[in-house]
Amino acid sequence: MAAAAFRIEESRDIRTAQAIRFRVFTEEQGIAVADDLDGRDDAATHLLAWLGAEAIGTARILEAGRVGKIGRVAVLPEHRGQGFGRALVLRAVEVLAARPHIAEARLGAQVSAVPFYEALGFVPEGEVFMEAGLPHLEMVRPV
Numbered sequence: 001m002a003a004a005a006f007r008i009e010e011s012r013d014i015r016t017a018q019a020i021r022f023r024v025f026t027e028e029q030g031i032a033v034a035d036d037l038d039g040r041d042d043a044a045t046h047l048l049a050w051l052g053a054e055a056i057g058t059a060r061i062l063e064a065g066r067v068g069k070i071g072r073v074a075v076l077p078e079h080r081g082q083g084f085g086r087a088l089v090l091r092a093v094e095v096l097a098a099r100p101h102i103a104e105a106r107l108g109a110q111v112s113a114v115p116f117y118e119a120l121g122f123v124p125e126g127e128v129f130m131e132a133g134l135p136h137l138e139m140v141r142p143v
């Protein structure tokens with residue numbers, strides 16, 4: 001059987017994005033639902049990654065002036081290690097690059113994911129901070 005086609009789309013289907021986040025951040029990582037659902041989903045651009053008919057990953061984009069904030073990057077565990085997370089982050093950077101007023105992309109990386117983002121051109125900035133009970137580092141790259 002041929003492998004299911006992979007694609008990433010901008011989506012208004014916030015519930016599907018939240019369902020992936022629930023599996024990854026809450027069920028897998030133990031982050032409280034209230035920390036994930038911060039009330040900013042309505043103002044955000046959401047990316048969904050699809051393998052055929054299955055939504056397997058997501059990322060969220062918010063703006064603050066000239067800064068594009070990428071967050072909530074999650075790929076379902078059974079689909080990791082195949083480049084889907086990389087593709088999601090690079091698509092988020094592309095979306096920001098198409099917005100002329102945006103100069104840089106920022107994200108708060110879980111420390112365990114810093115090497116993943118470094119490989120995509122993000123550079124750590126500042127000191128480790130705690131968010132949702134996990135150590136994070138701010139990371140930045142020009143767009």
Ligand code: COA
Pocket residue numbers: 024072073074075076079080081082083084085086087108109110112113114115116119
């Ligand atoms: N630490 C170091 N390297 C990592 C990594 C990690 N935590 N996760 C992925 N990588 C590497 C991969 O080995 C791969 O390297 P390669 O190109 O040399 O093979 C590269 O990064 C790209 O990996 P990719 O397959 O695109 O990533 P993925 O689809 O497995 O998704 C995450 C990566 C982080 C999105 C996924 O592991 C995830 O959802 N984790 C749980 C949620 C999370 O931590 N999100 C980040 C919050 S800041």
